[in-house]
Amino acid sequence: MFSNYLIGLREGLEASLVVCILIAYLVKTGRRDALRPVWTGIAVAVLIAMGFGCALEFGSQELTFQAQEALGGSLSVIAVGLVTWMVFWMRRTARHLRAELHGRLDAALAMGTGALVATAFLAVGREGLETALFVWASVHAAGDGTPRPLIGVALGLATAVLLGWLFYRGALRINLARFFTWTGGMLVVVAAGVLAYGFHDLQEAGWLPGLTDLAFDISDTIPPDSWYGTLLKGVLNFQPDPTVLQVTVWLLYLVPTLALFFAPVGFASGKGKVTTPDEQGSRPSKAPQA
DSSP states (O other): OHHHHHHHHHHHHHHHHHHHHHHHHHHHTTOGGGHHHHHHHHHHHHHHHHHHHHHHHHHHTTSOHHHHHHHHHHHHHHHHHHHHHHHHHHHHHGGGHHHHHHHHHHHHHHHOHHHHHHHHHHHHHHHHHHHHHHHHHHHHHHOOSSSHHHHHHHHHHHHHHHHHHHHHHTOOOOOHHHHHHHHHHHHHHHHHHHHHHHHHHHHHTTSSSOTTOBSOOOTTTSOTTSHHHHHHHHHHOOOSSOBHHHHHHHHHHHHHHHHHHTSOOSOGGGTTOOOOTTHHHHSOOOOOOO
């Protein structure tokens, strides 16, 4: 449940910040007339993301077991790739996000209502589709038959919406660069578990060999149905009897990805600090130097 809460919080907060920046910019520039098209684009993006998630869930139920495992494994690998790209992208470009969105919004304002709807849709839609795919893959990997993964995602998204609203109102100030760095690192750990489970699905589908070649089996020490086994499964997608391929994939992904992710990228000395919508306008401008 915690891993799914983290996914909902991390992905939802990115979308909330995008919405926050767009709305705050229109309000501060006196373009409240453009709020309706922007909210329309945001609503369409949310609905499409929800529809995509429902299509994945209900569409896969009509497939045979092998087809389900093949689909689940393939989409898990794709989801991990997208999330990995996303956390690295946010790690390196968070400090430029505001300027990029403002530039797109200025261009859309000049083009008309349709462009505003499209801009808001594209800004939020990518996050929504990535979230839907990764949440589905994570819930599929958890596979405990309970609603706890979905409850975790819902709580994470609700927390993200609340934080976004607090940012907009100026009631909350945190170092978002540090927040995205550490939550991104934890998300990489979650993604490693999803990736390993995805490869296990591909083995069960017969696409990859080695299904019976176990790296170890500690089911007697950590029973899957015990409270601590369930906890490890929910947080890290831990499996007490992984195959050799699963362990190999987990290590080959996790170790170099974390090393690259936490490598310095210019975030020191506040260079990567992400400001909230009210901060930029309140900063005093530097006096010109002779």
